[in-house]
Amino acid sequence: MNRAIVSIWFPTFAIDRWSRISARQGEEARTLAPALLVTETAHGPAIDAANPLARALGAEAGMRLADARMLAPGIAAFPSDHEGDHRTLEKMALAAQRWGPWTMVDGQDALLLDASSSAHLFGGEAAMLADIEHRYGMEGYGARVALATNAGAAWALSHHGGERPVVTDPAALPAALAPLPAAALRLNADTRLLLSRLGLKTIGELMAVPRESLARRFRNRRSPEANPLHRLDQLLGRTHEPLVPLIEEVPPTADRRLLEPVLHAPLLARIVADLALDLARTLEAARLGARRLVLRLWRVDGDAIERAVELASPSRDPDHLARLFDERLDDIEAGFGIDQARLTAVWAEPLDQAQDRLDRERGKGTPLPMLIDRLVTRLGKANVACLAPRQSHLPERSQQRIAAGAEPPSRAQYDLDIACRPLKLLDRPEAISVIYLTPDGLPRRFRWRGTMHDIVKVEGPERISPEWWRQRSSTRLRDYYRIEDGEGRRYWIFRNGLVGDGRGGLPDWYLHGLFA
Incomplete structure (x- = not known):
């Protein structure tokens, strides 16, 4: 056939x-x-x-x-x-x-x-x-x-060709194609110009040329658009032309056609929960997790209502998916009622099964991705951000704000001992008065915000040099110390500069962070 x-x-x-x-x-x-x-x-x-x-x-x-x-x-x-x-x-x-x-x-x-x-x-x-x-x-x-x-x-x-031509017999192709112009070969402009100068204006004239002559004349042109012999073989069925069919990718979808129109939000929330359960089963069968969901509701009068949410990470937890739409349903005007609902995962990513622990059940509390999703749904994506490491050894520049759900940079890129840094940094280092009596200059007492603190334990220093490619040449290096006062409170202080470094007078002291 x-x-x-x-x-x-x-x-x-x-x-x-x-x-x-x-x-x-x-x-x-x-x-x-x-x-x-x-x-x-x-x-x-x-x-x-x-x-x-x-x-x-x-x-x-x-x-x-x-x-x-x-x-x-x-x-x-x-x-x-x-x-x-x-x-x-x-x-x-x-x-x-x-x-x-x-x-x-x-x-x-x-x-x-x-x-x-x-x-x-x-x-x-x-x-x-x-x-x-x-x-x-x-x-x-x-x-x-x-x-x-x-x-x-x-x-x-x-x-x-003419009006709706039909050629179902390969043997009839040469006669049907012969009257057509050489442009029907799908050649580029340069090759069409060359054929015109050679006097080959139709496919029939080109077929009359000995094959050896065409092969010798166009032997250096390997592109199909530049080689009329290659195109002629495709038209006559002598060589195969690869074709790539267009395949429609249908996103995972759950649909409900209601027997009675729904008017009230509680019933609509229940329908969304059923849709989320059906969609979760479809996603699990495909080993996918939803990243963006679109809820479409059709009213009896034909109007359509659409609500969309985006997740920070792939998920197919039906309770979590349904909860994201709780606040998106309050302002829906049902009119004479809603008789059809559809939940579609327009963006999905691979998500395999995962088991947290073998020795006990999953711990209580909300996982971080779910918390981010709820905050984004309630406050808006522009109002929720996360911290991610940044390529800088200065404490105030070692982190950056990224959008919630965005892929953070790999922590392996940065050589930072995070365990030795305090969890809370001040917005700006605050100046303190330090009294040090030891020959090596270790602090023993300091005043901060009008209160004197006796230092009982000191660890350090951690020396951080200026970023010469970003800061001025007069910027001084820092020596950071982890200290503990007599009441057990721990601080992170640093000395800005060294005595005799040629970049100013005596060094200044600052408090930069607080340990838990």
């Missing part, structure tokens, strides 16, 4: 999509005037697409906007949306799977469809092609379709 590949080409796809969006937004007036879609380039705006009124004035794709305005000064220009065009084309490719088992995006304005075993379901190849053109035409997209035994031939016939 021969393959049946359908090429669906949208000659004016970008401008058709722009017209549909303008009509949907209530701006039909701008579609009734000459309009262009342009992209900024190094040499000024270039035209990507033009509507029929603009083309009637002489504007064409590939022209400069300045040249088009020389022909029609009042022509309107709008920025192209290449990313939006590609996303729309992918959605159209998925929708085209109603005619065949797989589809794919072909370039910027075409689709490929495998209809090898499905054409008879639509009344044959010709009837299926007519149905495809009609359906896309109803949506506002002009389409040209063709069917052949391979993708290259289908593309050539849809772009340069």
